[in-house]
Amino acid sequence: MVLFLGPWSVGKSSMINYLLGLDNTPYQLYTGAEPTTSEFTVIMHGPKLKTIEGIVMAADSARSFSPLEKFGQNFLEKLIGIEVPHKLLERVTFVDTPGIIENRKQQERGYPFNDVCQWFIDRADLIFVVFDPTKLDVGLELEMLFRQLKGRESQIRIILNKADSLATQELMRVYGALFWSLAPLINVTEPPRVYVSSFWPHDYHPETHRDLFLKEEISLLEDLNQVIENRMENKIAFIRQHAIRVRIHALLVDRYLQTYKDKMTFFSDGELVFRDIVEDPDRFYIFKSILAKTNVSKFDLPNREAYKDFFGINPITSFKLLSQQCSYMGGCFLEKIEKAITRELPDLLGSIGLGKKPNVLSCDVTGCGETPKNRYRKP
Secondary structure: OEEEEOEOOOOHHHHHHHHHOOOOOOOOOOOOOOOOOOOEEEEEEOOOOEEEEHHHHHHOOOOOOHHHHHHOHHHHOOEEEEEEOOOHHHOOOEEEOOOEOOOOOHHHHOOOHHHHHHHHHHHOOEEEEEEOOOOOOOOHHHHHHHHHOOOOHHHEEEEEOOHHHOOHHHHHHHHHHHHHHHOOOOOOOOOOEEEEOOOOOOOOOOOOOHHHHHHHHHHHHHHHHHHHHOHHHHHHHHHHHHHHHHHHHHHHHHHHHHHHHHHOOOOOOHHHHHHHHHHOHHHHOHHHHHHHHOOOOHHHOOOOOHHHHHHHHOOHHHOOOHHHOEEOOOEEHHHHHHHHHHHHHHHHHHHHHHHOOOOOOOHHHHOOOOOOOOOOOOO
16 A cells, blocks of 8 residues: 655645556546545556445445444545556555645544544555645644654655756755755654655656656656565564564553552552552553563553553453463463564565565556666665
8 A cells, every 4th residue: 555645736646647647548536736635535456447435445344444434424425446457556555645734624624634544554555745845834734644654754755746847956945945844753863765756747847857857756666666566574574563562562461460469458449559550650660570571672662651541441450461361272372472473473574585586677567668776775
């Protein structure tokens, strides 16, 4: 899944049309200078051109969009699927999103826009955040969006679109202004890759950097192809990362529960006892004991404050100790997840790497007519 995000009318829909070669065909997405995309549009492969309503997509268990029902019927009316018989869509799904309009209040959309974005962000393999030279300002909605992207910086690609509309000196100023605007929002040592070009079928304006824009375009196509090729490895790595978080969470809940049981006496008020533990877990060495007993990085530990909310919804008495969740036939939950993290998932990742064959890019696969070389791959 490739997700397109960004302000309104920066060329997200035009970019999808261009990548798929849909311009001047019955399949093309509607574009314009005004905010044109008010729906979340999922472009996927199908035997013939077909439009699918959101309520149908959510009701179809064969598709992966049924969880979107939780965002309500108002959102499903703003969800649309388009099936297109295109070779590239056999391997990737594009998601076009409504443009961010900073002066629009969240409630005016009629559905939880940020929550829906988060659902797609969590499932995206590549995220294109698109800007153009006229929309570089960062408001509250865009700032919230970048908060949601935290932790997924490796999947983000920044697109400065419509670059051929500027002269060289202006383009340099706009490029600097873009980084100036985004610097407070992307708090990582290595910034995301930025592609500067004009992603539409029209020829570049004269007296602009045609060679640069063309190289940027080819690099982006290769980047997209690389993500498609590595999607299985990325999926396994993500599952392992999630398993590590689940394991740490289980160990912490187990430690909270064990501490609660140790502190409880016949005359104790269970609610007061546990409140003391949750308010100051460091006094009971809850997090330190996890670091001491298990091979857990301190940088993977969740926020202590999060457990106040967690146990406010899930009472501590509703849990069992991990040692009590073992059976002779089924084994222990914790041992199973540790086995998956340390052996099974790495072995699976290795077997896929050994079985891969080098793939030759072609027009049928990427939609482009040449085989680009990766100029940005580190030796």
